[in-house]
Structure formats: structure tokens, C-alpha cells
Amino acid sequence: MEEWTVEVHHSKTKKNKPKTDQLEFGRLFTDHMFIMDYSEPVGWHDPRIVPYEPLTIDPSAMTFHYGQSVFEGLKAYYTPEGDIQLFRPDKNLQRLNRSNDRLCIPPVDEAFVLDAIKQLVFLEREWIPTSDGTSLYIRPFIISTEPFIGVAPSHQYKLIVILSPVGAYYKEGINPVKIAVENQYVRAVKGGTGEAKTGGNYAASLKAQELCAQKGFTQVLWLDGVEKKYIEEVGSMNVFFKVNGEVITPELNGSILEGVTRNSVIQLLKHWDIPVIEKKISLDELYEAYVNGTLEEAFGTGTAAVISPIGQLSWDDKDLFINGGKTGKVAKSLYETLTGIQYGREHDPFGWVEKVNETSAVK
Amino acid sequence: MEEWTVEVHHSKTKKNKPKTDQLEFGRLFTDHMFIMDYSEPVGWHDPRIVPYEPLTIDPSAMTFHYGQSVFEGLKAYYTPEGDIQLFRPDKNLQRLNRSNDRLCIPPVDEAFVLDAIKQLVFLEREWIPTSDGTSLYIRPFIISTEPFIGVAPSHQYKLIVILSPVGAYYKEGINPVKIAVENQYVRAVKGGTGEAKTGGNYAASLKAQELCAQKGFTQVLWLDGVEKKYIEEVGSMNVFFKVNGEVITPELNGSILEGVTRNSVIQLLKHWDIPVIEKKISLDELYEAYVNGTLEEAFGTGTAAVISPIGQLSWDDKDLFINGGKTGKVAKSLYETLTGIQYGREHDPFGWVEKVNETSAVK
Numbered sequence: 001m002e003e004w005t006v007e008v009h010h011s012k013t014k015k016n017k018p019k020t021d022q023l024e025f026g027r028l029f030t031d032h033m034f035i036m037d038y039s040e041p042v043g044w045h046d047p048r049i050v051p052y053e054p055l056t057i058d059p060s061a062m063t064f065h066y067g068q069s070v071f072e073g074l075k076a077y078y079t080p081e082g083d084i085q086l087f088r089p090d091k092n093l094q095r096l097n098r099s100n101d102r103l104c105i106p107p108v109d110e111a112f113v114l115d116a117i118k119q120l121v122f123l124e125r126e127w128i129p130t131s132d133g134t135s136l137y138i139r140p141f142i143i144s145t146e147p148f149i150g151v152a153p154s155h156q157y158k159l160i161v162i163l164s165p166v167g168a169y170y171k172e173g174i175n176p177v178k179i180a181v182e183n184q185y186v187r188a189v190k191g192g193t194g195e196a197k198t199g200g201n202y203a204a205s206l207k208a209q210e211l212c213a214q215k216g217f218t219q220v221l222w223l224d225g226v227e228k229k230y231i232e233e234v235g236s237m238n239v240f241f242k243v244n245g246e247v248i249t250p251e252l253n254g255s256i257l258e259g260v261t262r263n264s265v266i267q268l269l270k271h272w273d274i275p276v277i278e279k280k281i282s283l284d285e286l287y288e289a290y291v292n293g294t295l296e297e298a299f300g301t302g303t304a305a306v307i308s309p310i311g312q313l314s315w316d317d318k319d320l321f322i323n324g325g326k327t328g329k330v331a332k333s334l335y336e337t338l339t340g341i342q343y344g345r346e347h348d349p350f351g352w353v354e355k356v357n358e359t360s361a362v363k
Numbered sequence: 364m365e366e367w368t369v370e371v372h373h374s375k376t377k378k379n380k381p382k383t384d385q386l387e388f389g390r391l392f393t394d395h396m397f398i399m400d401y402s403e404p405v406g407w408h409d410p411r412i413v414p415y416e417p418l419t420i421d422p423s424a425m426t427f428h429y430g431q432s433v434f435e436g437l438k439a440y441y442t443p444e445g446d447i448q449l450f451r452p453d454k455n456l457q458r459l460n461r462s463n464d465r466l467c468i469p470p471v472d473e474a475f476v477l478d479a480i481k482q483l484v485f486l487e488r489e490w491i492p493t494s495d496g497t498s499l500y501i502r503p504f505i506i507s508t509e510p511f512i513g514v515a516p517s518h519q520y521k522l523i524v525i526l527s528p529v530g531a532y533y534k535e536g537i538n539p540v541k542i543a544v545e546n547q548y549v550r551a552v553k554g555g556t557g558e559a560k561t562g563g564n565y566a567a568s569l570k571a572q573e574l575c576a577q578k579g580f581t582q583v584l585w586l587d588g589v590e591k592k593y594i595e596e597v598g599s600m601n602v603f604f605k606v607n608g609e610v611i612t613p614e615l616n617g618s619i620l621e622g623v624t625r626n627s628v629i630q631l632l633k634h635w636d637i638p639v640i641e642k643k644i645s646l647d648e649l650y651e652a653y654v655n656g657t658l659e660e661a662f663g664t665g666t667a668a669v670i671s672p673i674g675q676l677s678w679d680d681k682d683l684f685i686n687g688g689k690t691g692k693v694a695k696s697l698y699e700t701l702t703g704i705q706y707g708r709e710h711d712p713f714g715w716v717e718k719v720n721e722t723s724a725v726k
């Protein structure tokens with residue numbers, strides 16, 4: 001698709017941009033979106049930026065029936081100098097194609113889609129909020145659109161990118177949350193779709209989330225679906241623990257999503273010479289560390305919150321209060337450094353950030 | 364909703380009805396569809412029959428992102444007397460609400476939706492094909508439509524019912540298929556969504572299906588996600604085996620869909636005094652029966668095929684040829700009796716069929 005250009009149809013009307021204190025996550029979308037179609041034998045074609053508007057889709061479109069869909073989530077940030085930057089967008093596009101593979105969706109040209117995203121973000125740059133902690137959330141997603149109700153991979157798809165200005169995740173400073181260990185419902189299992197970013201995993205998680213919220217917890221900690229013994233993720237985040245000076249996180253085992261933030265945290269810790277180990281972590285092992293007094297920190301990692309410290313972890317009759325319910329030192333340093341790099345306040349020794357500017361059109 | 368009526372907006376144009384030999388599964392839809400909306404605080408409202416046409420849905424609608432959707436599948440049949448009948452539709456509506464519960468979708472009024480389905484089917488009665496083995500497939504489904512990208516249950520839904528005339532499943536007579544045991548990919552796991560009819564389960568199944576088709580098999584036999592040892596389902600069907608005069612089927616364990624056909628097969632076998640047992644069935648146990656010469660029959664059950672005999676079952680270096688690759692006696696009797704009842708050719712001692720006629724409007 002190298003020689004392709006993105007056709008741009010400008011919106012005739014412009015929505016009002018929200019004030020900083022009106023920013024919510026995922027409720028308001030910008031004036032334009034990117035769309036590209038897939039059909040056979042042409043493959044992906046007709047990339048275009050069009051006004052943000054409802055889709056017109058047949059009720060028999062496969063996506064409504066058999067859940068063949070994938071998505072991604074990343075952000076665009078304003079630096080103090082007024083530059084626009086993305087954080088490791090190549091990782092999101094690589095993951096999109098891994099998700100595509102698991103869901104039998106034809107792969108996209110990663111470089112092309114990244115250029116298209118940059119072009120869309122640059123066109124919508126006035127929508128990127130500038131106050132502390134705010135950003136423009138970017139949601140690429142692919143849906144299967146063939147009008148056919150039969151269990152088979154679709155022969156038609158749409159890739160769509162929509163943008164939503166989002167407020168600061170931590171309005172009153174980074175704050176630890178209460179997490180409940182889930183021992184009835186399962187999010188994903190080895191051999192299933194857990195390592196793909198596909199709707200079904202999130203649909204499966206709603207019930208547990210609803211029940212834990214009723215009991216006053218923010219999120220659940222997911223255990224493995226086989227033995228219900230090993231720790232997998234926390235809500236829609238990867239999870240880390242600091243035990244006796246060493247940072248540990250569940251190894252990628254086929255049912256865990258490989259977070260971009262997870263990968264960045266591991267690299268940062270190594271850069272800081274803090275030992276970090278990816279391995280199977282049992283809940284028992286964690287409890288033992290707690291009892292021994294060596295469980296020093298716990299936190300989730302993900303694009304939305306970046307770092308989300310865990311102050312309390314509960315199951316059965318056990319309540320673990322971690323680091324006295326306060327944000328740990330490592331969690332805090334990771335948060336500051338990662339957001340520092342994302343917002344261009346700190347030097348980026350890893351080449352993680354990518355600028356978006358007037359040259360960012362599809363070439 | 365007892366006092367509600369379904370508003371009917373007639374289609375101005377009528378599509379051409381297909382000839383019998385043009386009938387395919389799930390590609391052609393009738394002139395009208397049923398829609399009902401859910402929003403808060405009103406709940407389900409505005410039930411209506413409207414011309415079949417594309418839906419207009421915001422690109423941020425939750426269903427595209429987080430897979431919160433459920434569906435059902437049943438059929439309307441013409442009897443030799445020209446009556447229209449449904450087969451155990453109450454079971455489908457009950458299952459719809461069980462799926463809703465797992466997916467955090469608000470329940471529907473089962474009696475009301477069944478009446479609405481009957482009203483739609485009666486309006487579209489000319490679309491029900493009459494030749495042998497043909498029927499009108501009925502697809503109710505619910506999608507989450509709130510324009511919000513956040514992992515949470517939606518506050519807005521649409522229930523839609525579309526109809527598709529379908530040809531005979533067995534054009535050249537009932538015929539055994541070749542099945543491959545799947546030992547890498549997993550469809551569903553206890554604690555997951557396997558017992559709900561939700562898109563994600565089917566999306567998860569595509570990859571295994573694609574790989575087995577490449578090797579010349581029709582479907583996969585799914586094993587349990589925990590030990591990969593126990594038999595769960597075959598493709599999108601429940602599965603039965605006849606071993607030493609006794610019929611066995613995997614017990615409902617939380618990851619298996621409870622098929623309406625499965626339930627009917629169990630009742631019919633009991634009615635015939637053929638022993639039938641629901642239990643955990645290991646692949647090892649099945650293999651042993653095969654080696655002993657006591658594995659007499661194997662077949663899948665589901666609305667589409669009714670009964671699908673399994674002539675060959677393969678894994679690793681093992682190929683089991685069941686009943687000499689021919690349809691077994693029990694499978695054949697079940698097929699004849701079930702289709703006999705469905706098409707009104709045989710007496711229905713169970714009260715399974717429900718007539719659809721001019722009085723079938725929502726009351």
C-alpha cells in the first residue's frame with residue numbers, strides 16, 4: 001500500500017471542544033475518523049478520513065453475531081514545547097496484527113496504518129487537551145462486516161480509528177486501589193483468546209467486575225483458568241509485585257495480554273538495575289511473602305492509568321494491606337518516568353516516542 | 364410489557380424469493396425484521412416490525428469494542444397441512460435470558476419476545492420454503508449500543524430478530540462427517556462464557572476450525588480447557604456417543620452450551636427406554652471403547668443439522684472409524700423422529716411444537 005494516499009473528506013461542522021474539567025474517558029469523539037475496507041480479492045483498500053458519523057451496517061454483519069473483532073488503545077500527548085507525540089505506537093500495531101492472526105482477520109500493513117493514525121491525529125490536533133495528565137485516546141478497531149450468519153471467518157472487514165480527548169486518570173494524585181481476587185469467573189485460558197485484544201475477553205470480564213464493584217472493590221485480580229492458582233492480570237491491566245527487593249510479573253503464557261506498558265516497565269526496571277523476573281506467580285506464594293513481610297509493592301500497568309498501585313488485595317477471609325495502603329517507591333518512580341517520557345518532560349533514552357507533525361501524512 | 368403491541372411498518376418493496384435450489388444458509392434475509400430498544404430508566408421499549416435494512420450505529424457503540432452481545436437460533440417449519448410451527452421456542456428464549464445474565468445484559472420478557480417472533484414469522488410466512496428439509500431460520504440477537512468506549516456493561520441495547528430461508532442441511536441424505544480432536548485451541552472454560560450463546564465463543568473457535576478444514580476435517584471436537592482430557596462439544600453442536608448399548612453425552616459443566624436439540628435427544632431416548640447418561644467423558648475412555656469394539660455410534664446435535672453422525676474421529680496418530688463410517692441406527696431414528704415432529708409429519712407426544720397463525724400477534 002506504499003503508494004496509497006488517504007483521501008480526506010473534511011467535516012462541514014465542528015463540535016465544541018470540552019473544557020478540561022468536562023473531560024471524561026471515552027464519551028466524546030473528535031470531528032473525523034479513519035476508515036479502510038477489506039474485501040476479496042482486493043484486500044485492504046480505500047483508506048480515507050471522513051467526518052465522524054454513524055456506521056451503516058447490515059443486521060446480519062458477522063461482527064454482531066460471532067464476535068470476530070479486535071481493537072487497540074494508545075494515546076497522543078502534547079509536550080511542554082507544543083510537540084505532539086505517540087508512545088511506542090509500533091508495539092500497538094504489532095499487537096493488532098497478532099490479535100488479527102488469532103481471530104482469523106487478514107493482517108494490516110503496520111507502517112501504513114501508523115502513518116494514517118498520525119495523519120488523523122495531526123488533522124485533529126486541536127482536540128488534544130493540554131492540561132496536566134490529559135491526552136487524546138486513539139482507538140483503532142476492526143470489525144467483520146460480511147452479511148452472513150454462519151460460523152466462519154468473514155470475507156469483509158472495516159478498520160476504523162476514532163479519537164477521544166481524555167482527562168487525567170488521577171485527578172487527585174496517584175492513589176492505590178482495592179482489588180478482589182476472582183475465584184469463580186475466568187477471563188481467559190491458555191488456548192483461548194486471552195493474548196489477543198478482542199471483544200469477547202472483555203465481555204467475559206463484565207460479570208466479575210460488576211460483582212466485585214458491589215462489594216466495594218475497584219477491579220478483580222484474575223487467576224489462571226486451569227488451576228485457579230496462578231496470577232494473570234488485574235482488571236484490564238498487567239500486574240507487578242515487588243517482593244524482597246525483586247520485581248516479579250506473570251510470564252506471558254498464552255492467556256495474558258502483552259501490555260505495551262508492561263514491556264516498558266520491564267525495560268525501565270532493567271535500565272535502573274532493579275531485578276525483574278517474569279514467571280508463574282501463585283497466589284499462595286504471594287500470601288507467604290505478605291506474611292513474611294517481604295511483599296513490598298503491588299501495581300497494575302496499562303495505557304489508561306499507566307501505573308495503578310494496589311493498596312489492598314482480598315480473597316476469602318484474607319485482606320492484604322500492601323505498603324500500608326500507600327503508593328510504593330518503585331510504582332511512583334515508574335509512573336513519573338513513564339509519564340515524563342510520554343509527555344516529553346523527560347529524556348527518552350529508549351527511542352519510545354514518535355513525533356506527529358505536518359509531515360505525518362501517509363507517504 | 365403485556366399491554367404492548369408491536370408497531371408494524373410495512374416494507375414498500377418486496378425482494379424476490381429464492382428457488383429451492385438457490386437456498387443457502389444465512390445469506391438471504393426476508394423483507395422485515397423485529398427491533399426493540401433498551402435504555403434506562405424505561406427498560407425495553409418501542410417494539411416494532413420494520414423493513415429489513417442496515418442499522419445506523421455509532422462507531423463507538425460498545426458492541427464493536429467489548430463484545431457484549433448474545434444470540435439465539437431456531438427455525439419455523441411448514442407442515443404437510445400447511446401449518447407453520449416452531450420447535451420448543453420457549454427453550455431458546457430461556458437460554459437467551461441465561462446468556463443475558465452471564466453477559467450483564469438486562470433480561471427480556473420471554474413470552475412477549477416469543478409472541479413478537481411469531482408475529483414476524485406469520486407476516487413473512489411466504490418466505491418459509493416448503494420443500495423437504497427446508498425451513499425459515501430465526502435469528503434473535505442483542506447488541507450493546509451505548510456510544511462509550513469503557514469496559515463496563517452498556518446502558519443501551521437493541522434486540523433484533525432477522526429471518527433467513529434455508530435449504531436442506533442434507534441435500535444427499537444424512538451423511539457422516541470427519542472430525543478432528545482439537546488439542547491446542549480451547550473454545551471455552553469453566554468460569555468463562557461457554558454456556559452462554561455469545562459472539563466471543565464463536566470468534567475463539569475460528570482458528571481451530573480453519574486449521575482442521577485445511578487438513579480435510581469438517582469440524583473439531585473440543586476438549587475441556589482445564590485438563591484437555593474431557594470431551595465437550597463438536598463444532599457448534601453437542602455430542603453424543605453410543606457405547607455398549609448405552610448413550611452418553613458430556614454433562615453440563617459450565618463451559619458447554621445447553622442445546623435444545625441435546626435436551627430433546629435425551630428426552631426422546633428416555634421415551635424409547637434407551638439408557639442415556641450425562642457424565643464427564645474422557646477421550647481415553649472413548650478410545651478404550653473403540654479398541655474394545657464397544658464404541659457403536661457418535662453424533663453431534665444442533666438446530667442446523669439436527670443430528671450429524673460422526674464417521675471418523677482423529678487425533679495424534681489415531682483414526683477411529685465409527686460404525687464403519689456409516690450413520691448409526693440410533694442417530695438415524697433420532698433424526699427421523701425429531702425432523703418428523705418439527706415438520707409435523709409425526710405425532711408430538713411432548714408438546715414441543717408451537718403453531719404460528721393469524722392469532723399470533725402480540726396480545
Ligand SMILES: Cc1ncc(COP(=O)(O)O)c(C=O)c1O
Pocket residue numbers: 073233235236237238257258259260261262301302303304
Ligand atoms: C486485558 C488487558 N491487559 C493488559 C492491558 C495493558 O496493556 P497496555 O499496557 O498495552 O495498555 C490492557 C489494556 O490495554 C488490557 O486490556
Ligand SMILES: Cc1ncc(COP(=O)(O)O)c(C=O)c1O
Pocket residue numbers: 436596598599600601620621622623624625664665666667
Ligand atoms: C456451541 C454450540 N453448542 C451446541 C449447539 C446446539 O444447540 P441447539 O441444539 O439449541 O441448536 C449450538 C448451536 O445452537 C452451539 O452454538
